[in-house]
Amino acid sequence: MLEFAWVPDAPTSSLVYGRHNAGNEKLPYCYTLLRGHGKSILLDCGVNYASHGREFMERFNVQNWFSPNEVLAEVGCTPEEIDHVILTHAHFDHMGGLELFPNATFHIQQEELAAWVSLMALDRRFRWLLTATDTGDMLYAVQLAREGRMRGIDGDVDNIFPGIDVRIARDTHTAGSQYVLIRNDGKSASDDVFVYTGDLLYRHDNMHGGVAGDPMYVPVGLAFGSQTKLVFATHKIMECAGFDMRRVLTPHEPAMTSMYPSRTTKNGHYLIEVALAEGQQSYV
Ligand SMILES: [Zn+2]
Numbered sequence: 001m002l003e004f005a006w007v008p009d010a011p012t013s014s015l016v017y018g019r020h021n022a023g024n025e026k027l028p029y030c031y032t033l034l035r036g037h038g039k040s041i042l043l044d045c046g047v048n049y050a051s052h053g054r055e056f057m058e059r060f061n062v063q064n065w066f067s068p069n070e071v072l073a074e075v076g077c078t079p080e081e082i083d084h085v086i087l088t089h090a091h092f093d094h095m096g097g098l099e100l101f102p103n104a105t106f107h108i109q110q111e112e113l114a115a116w117v118s119l120m121a122l123d124r125r126f127r128w129l130l131t132a133t134d135t136g137d138m139l140y141a142v143q144l145a146r147e148g149r150m151r152g153i154d155g156d157v158d159n160i161f162p163g164i165d166v167r168i169a170r171d172t173h174t175a176g177s178q179y180v181l182i183r184n185d186g187k188s189a190s191d192d193v194f195v196y197t198g199d200l201l202y203r204h205d206n207m208h209g210g211v212a213g214d215p216m217y218v219p220v221g222l223a224f225g226s227q228t229k230l231v232f233a234t235h236k237i238m239e240c241a242g243f244d245m246r247r248v249l250t251p252h253e254p255a256m257t258s259m260y261p262s263r264t265t266k267n268g269h270y271l272i273e274v275a276l277a278e279g280q281q282s283y284v
Contacts, residue, residue, distance in 0.1 A: 001030050001031075001032045001249065001251060001256060001270070001271070001272040001274065002030060002031055002032065002033060002071050002072070002074065002075065002269070002271055002272075003028045003029065003030045003071075003265075003269035003270040003271070004029055004030065004031065004046050004065060004066055004068070004071045004269065005028075005029040005046070005047070005057070005062050005063065005064055005065035005066070005093075005269075006026055006027060006028045006029055006062070006063060006064055006269075007026070007027040007029070007060055007061055007062055007063070008024075008026055008061065008063060009024035009025075009026075009061060010024060010025060010026070010027035011023075011024055011221075012024060012025050012221075013221050014220075014221040014222050015027070015202045015203050015205075015220060015221050015252070016202070016203055016205045016206060016218055016220070016221060017218055017219045017220065017221050017223075017227065018218065018221075019221070026254060027202075027252055028251075028252060028253075028254055028269075028270060029046065029047070029062065029065075029093050029251075029252070030251040030252070030270075031043060031044045031045060031046050031094075031097075031251070032044070032196060032249065032251065033072070033075060033077060034164070034182065035077075035277070035280075036163075036277060037161075037162055039083050039084065039161065040077060040081050040082050040083055040084075041082070041083065041084045041085070041086065041161060041164070042082050042084070042085045042086075042101070042104070043085075043086050043088065043180055043196050043198075043251075044085070044086075044087060044088055044094040044095070044198065044251070045068075045085045045087070045094070045095065045096075045097035045098060045100065045101055045104075045106075046068065046071075046093070046094075046096065046097035046100070047062070047065070047092055047093050047096030047097055048096055048097050048098075048099055048100055049065045049067075050099075051136070052134055052135075052136035052137075053092065053096045053134065053136070053137075056092045056096065056134050060093075060132075062093070064267065064268060064269070066267050066269070067079075067100065068082075068097065068100050068101065070267065071265075071267075071269070074265050074271055074283060075271070075283045076283065079100050079101050079102070080101075080102060080103055081103075082101045082103065082104045083103065083104060083105070084104060084105050084106075084107060084161065085101060085104045085105075085106045085107065086107045086160070086164075086166065086178075086180055087106055087107065087108040087112075088177060088178055088179065088180070088196070088197075088198025088199065088200075089108075089112055089173060089174040089176070089177040089178070089198055089199060090108065090112055090113065090116050090133055090137065090138065090141070090174065091132040091133055091174070091199065092132055092133065092134040092137060093132070094198065094199070095108075095134075095137050095141065096134055096137055098137060098140050098141065098144060099140065104149070105148075105149050105150075105151060106141070106144060106149060106150045106151065107151050107153055107160065107166075108141070108150065108151075108152065108153065108176075108178075109152070109153050109154075109155070109166075109168055109176035109177075109178050110152035110153060110154055110176070111168070111170065111175055111176030112174060112175055112176030112177065112178075113138075113141060113145075113150075113152060113176075114176075115174070115175030115176060116130075116133055116138050116175075117138060117142070119133075120135055120138060129224065131222075132222070153166055153168075153178070155168045156168055158188075162186060163182065163183045163184070163185075163186040163190075164180060164181065164182055164183070165180070165181040165183070166178045166179070166180055166181070167179050167180075167181065167236070167240075169200055169229070169230070169233035169236075170225070170229070171225035171226050171229050172200060172223060172225045172226065172229050172230040172233050173198070173199045173200055173220060173222065173223055173224065173225070173230065174199075174224050174225065175224070175225065177198055177199070177200055177233075178198070179195055179196060179197050179198055179200055179233075179237055180195070180196040180198075181193055181194075181195055181196075181240055182194040182195075182196065184275055191242075193240060193241065193242070193247060194241070194247050194248075194249055194274060194275070195237050195240050195241045195247060195248050195249065196249045196251075197237055197248060197249065197250050197251075198251070199220065199222075199252065200220070200230065200233050200234065200237065201220065201234060201237065201248065201250045201253075202220045202221075202250065202252045202253065203220075203250065203252070203253050204245060204250065204253055204255060205218060206218055206219060206220055206234060206250075207234065207238065207245055207248065208245075217231045217234045217235065219231055219234065245259075246259050246260075249274065254270070256270075256272050257270045257272055259272075260272050260273060260274050261273045261282070261284040262284060263284045271283065271284065
């Protein structure tokens with residue numbers, strides 16, 4: 001898991017539902033690299049500090065951004081080597097980096113793509129719905145679709161790549177958010193599963209509500225869909241992870257660094273090594 005930027009002062013109320021007047025906290029921005037079987041796959045692709053992406057980053061006070069060139073160099077990889085990107089959803093901090101991976105094919109839920117295009121076509125009064133969605137990214141996504149480099153996924157799919165499954169969580173954080181199951185042993189009945197949540201969860205608090213010994217799901221503060229559906233999606237995520245919080249990979253959670261080997265890069269970002277292939281050198 002590779003941090004590439006952060007927001008120093010994200011409102012806590014946006015991260016955990018109901019935590020109003022609780023101040024601000026750091027929100028790391030991150031994407032995650034999977035390597036194996038000769039392929040390099042990225043989960044989400046960050047944001048591009050250029051043109052329309054820069055406007056969004058200024059609006060949300062995104063700081064300390066570094067390009068994928070520099071971020072991936074920390075783990076001996078380049079943007080050109082990325083074969084595929086699985087997009088959990090279309091918000092600017094997850095899909096804003098489309099232009100930075102010239103050889104990648106992108107994979108998103110069909111419903112996610114379609115929903116944003118429909119919302120863009122509404123009257124200006126509805127623009128809150130586009131709060132975290134860069135319409136410039138959507139235009140580029142459609143261009144990529146035309147070129148065959150943006151592929152739509154139809155709901156739940158097993159083995160989208162060997163050992164990797166996607167699950168849709170409709171009408172939750174966004175219309176067609178998806179989470180990613182990584183079966184690290186490649187077995188269909190795996191006992192070595194990791195779940196990459198995208199923004200269905202922001203914080204560990206979303207899994208336990210901060211209630212020690214008596215966990216309660218508390219959804220993220222920013223749901224464009226149903227909070228109830230988000231809570232049920234959280235339960236499904238927990239089931240897939242065997243209710244082991246360490247198996248739930250939440251890119252916006254700074255405490256991930258204490259759960260797995262990690263280090264701080266020269267740019268001040270976290271780098272977390274969740275699992276190493278046999279014979280693979282550690283980058284921590
Ligand atoms: Zn996000």
